[in-house]
Amino acid sequence: PEGERAIAAHMKELTGHEFVFITHYPASIRPFYHMRPADRPDLTLSFDLLWKGLEITTGAQREHRSDVLLKQAEEKSMDTEPMQDYMNIFRFGCxxxxxxxxxxxRILMVMLGLDSIREAAFLFRGPNRLTP
Structure with missing residues (x-):
């Protein structure tokens, strides 16, 4: 969070904009299903959108080739047996x-200038509060 706030503050000062896209995250910290560029397999074709220093959106181009998807899951030591239905979508063509x-x-929290996401959620659920 501190890094995101620092990047956003720097970009606000440099450009005057409150929105910042951060792209090409390391593959080591992103999900196995994020696509990687052919010339940089250590990165992902992914992004985060920061607004006023808070991540409000995360996205990526998804890997659609079943052999690559399986290899990337294995790299992260994932057991693909429990997700065979998911993997079959790609095996049969996606x-x-x-x-x-x-x-x-998060968007409402920033837009309304609230101090906590709990104030922006109708029924906040967290580690210590799972029921309304």
């Missing part, structure tokens, strides 16, 4: 695709 997740609670 087009190139991507995906992202946008944190609505």
């Amino acid at each position: 087009p190139p695709h991507g995906g992202l997740g946008a944190g609505l609670g």
Whole structure:
């Protein structure tokens, strides 16, 4: 979090913009299903969007080749047996695709200038609160 805030502050000072895309994260810290560039297999074709120093969206081009996907799962010492249905989607053919997740609670927190995500969520759930 401190690094994200520092990057955002630097970009705000440099460009005047509150939004910053950070791209090409190391493969070691991203999920196995993120695609990697052919010339840099140590990186992923992924991004985070920061707004005022807070990550509000994460996304990536997803790996669609079953042999590469299996290899990347093995690199991360993952057991692919429990996810055979998922792996079969790619084994039988899946087009190139991507995906992202946008944190609505985080977006509302920044937009409204709130101090905590708990104030932006209708029914906050966390490690110590799973039921309303």
